[in-house]
Amino acid sequence: MAIYGQAPLPEGSRLLICADSGGNNGHCCHLWKRQLQHFATEENLTITVCHFPPGTSKWNKIEHRLFSFNTANWRSRPLTDYRTIVNLIAGTTTKTGLTVKARLDRRTYKLGVKVTRKKMQALNLTPHDFHGESNYTIGPTRRVP
8 A cells, every 4th residue: 555656555454543633634524534435445444533632733742743843944934935845844854863755735626525414424434432523433435435
């Protein structure tokens, strides 16, 4: 399995995603769940998603570690264009070995995509017992709704 043209991932049948609760991957975003369903089916994966509670992304150790160094790297540098931003992100490193790969995604995406209730009900989504609205598992299907 490869993600976004990167090197293949180790073989496996399960993926855990720890995500914050804001933006396009928020626990309320139907399109996020539908796209995860596409990915789960395409790669024959069972995907478990656990969203951090709102306002607590600092608990996400990877995000916290990365963005604190990004902030230091960007200090006093004007963000004049996309190339500058991508290069600053990609130039982030730490003494302990953190390196970042970044590239600009120039693809065009449709705006205002709505996921109908019928399509949401067709997802192979199982809410967890503990805060099922924020923690759930999506399994592969034969056909993506």
